[in-house]
Amino acid sequence: EGSAPMYGYVAAEGDAIALNHLSGVLCLAPMGEATLTSMTIVSESGKIAGNFDVDCADGTLVAHEDATNTVTVSFGEGLVLGAEATPIYVAVPAGEYGTFVVTLASATDSMTVKFNTNGEKAIKAGVVREFGEFAYTGAATEGEIFEIYDEASLRQFAAIASTFAPRKGAKLMNDIDLTGKEWTTIEGFGG
Numbered sequence: 001e002g003s004a005p006m007y008g009y010v011a012a013e014g015d016a017i018a019l020n021h022l023s024g025v026l027c028l029a030p031m032g033e034a035t036l037t038s039m040t041i042v043s044e045s046g047k048i049a050g051n052f053d054v055d056c057a058d059g060t061l062v063a064h065e066d067a068t069n070t071v072t073v074s075f076g077e078g079l080v081l082g083a084e085a086t087p088i089y090v091a092v093p094a095g096e097y098g099t100f101v102v103t104l105a106s107a108t109d110s111m112t113v114k115f116n117t118n119g120e121k122a123i124k125a126g127v128v129r130e131f132g133e134f135a136y137t138g139a140a141t142e143g144e145i146f147e148i149y150d151e152a153s154l155r156q157f158a159a160i161a162s163t164f165a166p167r168k169g170a171k172l173m174n175d176i177d178l179t180g181k182e183w184t185t186i187e188g189f190g191g
Contacts, residue, residue: 004021004022004023004025004091004126005021005022005023005091006019006020006021006022007019007020007022007054007056007059008020008056009056009057020059020125020126021094021125021126022054022059022061022093022094022125023091023092023093023094023123023125024091024092024093024094024123024124024125024126024127024128024129025089025090025091025092025127025128025129026041026089026090026091026092026100026123026129026131027087027088027089027128027129027130027131028087028088028090028102028131028134029085029086029087029088029130029131029132029133029134030081030085030086030088030104030133030134030135030136031081031082031083031084031085031086031133031134031135031136032081032082032135032136032137033081033082034081034106034136034138035078035079035080035081035106035107036075036078036079036081036104036105036106036136037074037075037078037079037105037106037107038072038073038074038075038104038105039072039073039075039088039102039103039104039105040070040071040072040073040102040103040105041070041071041072041073041090041092041100041101041102042069042070042100042101042102042103043069043070043092043097043098043099043100043117044069044097044098044099044100044101045069045097045098046069046093046095046096046097046098047063047067047068047069047093048068048069048070048071048092048093048097049067049068049069049070049071049092050063050064050066050067050068051063051064051066051067052064052067052093059125061093069097071090071092073088073090078106078107081136085133089128092123093123094122094123094124094125095117095122095123096117096118096119096122096123097117097118097123098116098117098118099114099115099116099117100114100115100117101113101114102114102115104136106136106138108138109138110138111136111137111138113134115131116185117129146169146170146171147170147171147173148170148171148172148173148174148176149173149174150174150176151176151178151181154176154178157170157186158184158186
């Protein structure tokens, strides 16, 4: 807690050393009525755990063969969620990984969410990347699928998802053309 990997480089004896961050920190903030047993984060591209070599002159990381694109956090006796979000912090090497697929599990069910890490959403060294609060809702059932028929129902679903209402999934019932219309991606929703 309160620490992250760093690197330093001294060009000549007697020079001052500057330490720089190697990793960024993911902050996931689930809420809801559940006790989590584990969380698994899988990067779409790039290694996020294991052994790495570091070039201390510029902070470049090179993953060893045993490095992996998966991090699993076990919550031991369980992480009890409630009405307020519970932040979970995980350090990963700085970079762009496409999508992080995050699976939260309790003793009885699980939930998967996806987060984009490209462009402005990249994981930056020494920076906490907050993915925002979201409701843990367990496994979806067919009766809990929100059906999207048109632009209005798509925007309604986006509003529901952004307020963390207990919807578990959506099904696109028709093609929807938003050409020339403003749209903000729903953070944490993948599909």
